[in-house]
Amino acid sequence: MWRGVLARGSTSPASTAIFGFTAFVSLAGNMSSFSVPPPKCLQKPLAVPHRYMFGPGPSNVPSRILMAGINPVIGHMHPEIFEIMNDIKSGIQYMFQTQNNMTLAVSGTGHTAMECAIFNTVEPGDSVLSAVNGIWGERAADMAERIGARVNTIVAPPGGFFTNAEIEQALSKYRPVVLFLAHGESSTGVLHPLDGIGQLCHKYGCLLLVDSVASIGGTPLFMDQQGIDILYTGSQKVLNAPPGTAPISFSERACQKVFNRRTKPVSFFLDLSWLANYWGCDGKPSRVYHHTGPVTAFYSLRESLAVLAEEGLEKSCERHEKVAEYFHAGLESMGLKLFVKEKKARLPTVTTIVAPHGYDWKEITTYIMKTHNLEISGGLGPSVGLVLRVGLMGCNSTKDNVDMVLEALKDALKHCHKSKV
Numbered sequence: 400m401w402r403g404v405l406a407r408g409s410t411s412p413a414s415t416a417i418f419g420f421t422a423f424v425s426l427a428g429n430m431s432s433f434s435v436p437p438p439k440c441l442q443k444p445l446a447v448p449h450r451y452m453f454g455p456g457p458s459n460v461p462s463r464i465l466m467a468g469i470n471p472v473i474g475h476m477h478p479e480i481f482e483i484m485n486d487i488k489s490g491i492q493y494m495f496q497t498q499n500n501m502t503l504a505v506s507g508t509g510h511t512a513m514e515c516a517i518f519n520t521v522e523p524g525d526s527v528l529s530a531v532n533g534i535w536g537e538r539a540a541d542m543a544e545r546i547g548a549r550v551n552t553i554v555a556p557p558g559g560f561f562t563n564a565e566i567e568q569a570l571s572k573y574r575p576v577v578l579f580l581a582h583g584e585s586s587t588g589v590l591h592p593l594d595g596i597g598q599l600c601h602k603y604g605c606l607l608l609v610d611s612v613a614s615i616g617g618t619p620l621f622m623d624q625q626g627i628d629i630l631y632t633g634s635q636k637v638l639n640a641p642p643g644t645a646p647i648s649f650s651e652r653a654c655q656k657v658f659n660r661r662t663k664p665v666s667f668f669l670d671l672s673w674l675a676n677y678w679g680c681d682g683k684p685s686r687v688y689h690h691t692g693p694v695t696a697f698y699s700l701r702e703s704l705a706v707l708a709e710e711g712l713e714k715s716c717e718r719h720e721k722v723a724e725y726f727h728a729g730l731e732s733m734g735l736k737l738f739v740k741e742k743k744a745r746l747p748t749v750t751t752i753v754a755p756h757g758y759d760w761k762e763i764t765t766y767i768m769k770t771h772n773l774e775i776s777g778g779l780g781p782s783v784g785l786v787l788r789v790g791l792m793g794c795n796s797t798k799d800n801v802d803m804v805l806e807a808l809k810d811a812l813k814h815c816h817k818s819k820v
């Protein structure tokens with residue numbers, strides 16, 4: 400009967416869709432049309448091994464945070480969820496050391512926050528400057544290029560970083576609207592100094608965008624005091640939560656740019672005006688459906704922020720720094736070399752070790768995974784083949800875990816094939 404009505408000359412897209420539905424209805428009565436059988440693999444129960452996660456992420460999720468995720472799924476627009484989101488917002492403001500109202504968690508991983516930052520602040524034709532000293536600066540440049548920005552880079556070799564003078568020179572040359580900088584370059588193990596860079600950016604009318612996915616919570620960072628305009632991180636590194644949520648915050652200055660755009664951001668999903676409403680940051684009395692927030696991931700994120708607040712940022716940073724020093728001393732005493740030469744530029748959360756001479760780095764990481772059930776990783780992007788990377792983040796930043804990694808490395812160097820050259 401529907402068919403009869405719609406067949407009479409209607410050509411609207413809606414009618415096309417309903418024709419599709421009509422065809423489906425006639426097939427649905429014919430069971431032999433289900434020609435793809437249920438997969439055999441799904442008959443086996445889900446099996447996930449325990450593993451020591453000492454790579455650059457994800458880190459081990461302690462049971463307290465894991466258990467938070469088993470709470471019931473309720474509506475993403477229910478008042479209890481809004482309250483949880485408000486708690487998360489406060490937790491992020493604490494972690495970021497900011498008073499910014501425009502503070503929330505993006506539904507997605509670190510990359511989603513990265514795109515949220517760039518897509519909202521940058522318009523086609525805008526000048527963007529990316530400080531590249533590893534893979535993250537490269538990716539930020541790629542993202543900005545995709546939306547038609549004029550992208551310039553300053554490049555430091557893997558393991559290096561930029562002086563404020565170098566940054567100022569580039570700012571005055573390219574006059575960017577946004578400068579991207581990775582605070583913790585997890586592909587090279589570099590902790591980038593931040594003092595003074597916010598002020599420099601503002602002097603040139605530029606916003607400072609900082610990636611702290613691998614660093615925040617493990618090393619001091621002060622969003623407001625350091626003049627950072629957009630800051631983001633991820634849930635699965637120092638926070639020890641499952642991957643899937645990404646804290647982000649925008650300063651007043653950043654909001655001025657975002658909310659006075661000539662064009663809409665290319666992404667509906669990441670449009671800050673929608674996200675701001677969903678997170679109750681826009682002062683409007685009611686929140687409107689934008690997308691279904693991953694509520695179970697919110698529970699875990701809230702718990703991970705509670706764990707951080709309980710320990711305190713200061714203590715957490717001190718612990719990461721002490722454990723990193725202990726680790727670095729242990730590595731040097733077994734004859735290994737740290738990839739980052741300057742002590743103060745070593746990231747306490749992710750350590751890069753010069754790939755041991757004569758060995759195949761891949762054989763080392765594979766051996767350690769097989770024999771010790773422990774993940775460490777090789778390089779990434781410009782550091783591939785140059786380094787081994789070990790991440791000790793959040794709850795896993797302990798001396799016992801350092802000892803475990805050192806033992807595994809000693810064992811690997813003994814058993815892996817060493818070439819004569």
Ligand SMILES: *Cc1c(COP(=O)(O)O)cnc(C)c1O
Pocket residue numbers: 455456508509510511535581583584585610611612613633642
């Ligand atoms: C891990 C990481 C990211 C990317 O995060 P995903 O959650 O994998 O998308 C971005 N920046 C840095 C510095 C990282 O260490």
Ligand SMILES: *[C@@H]1O[C@H](CO)[C@@H](O)[C@H](O)[C@H]1NC(C)=O
Pocket residue numbers: 429431432
């Ligand atoms: C049911 O589907 C099969 C396979 O597609 C087809 O051969 C058969 O003719 C259909 N039977 C009816 C009653 O539509």
Ligand SMILES: *[C@@H]1O[C@H](CO)[C@@H](O)[C@H](O)[C@H]1NC(C)=O
Pocket residue numbers: 500679680681682683
């Ligand atoms: C922050 O947002 C809240 C809620 O929308 C609003 O009441 C408050 O005035 C805002 N504060 C600032 C400093 O903008």
Ligand SMILES: *[C@@H]1O[C@H](CO)[C@@H](O)[C@H](O)[C@H]1NC(C)=O
Pocket residue numbers: 451459460461794795799800
């Ligand atoms: C950190 O690492 C240990 C291994 O030493 C792992 O078993 C655990 O799940 C992680 N978390 C805590 C809290 O130790």
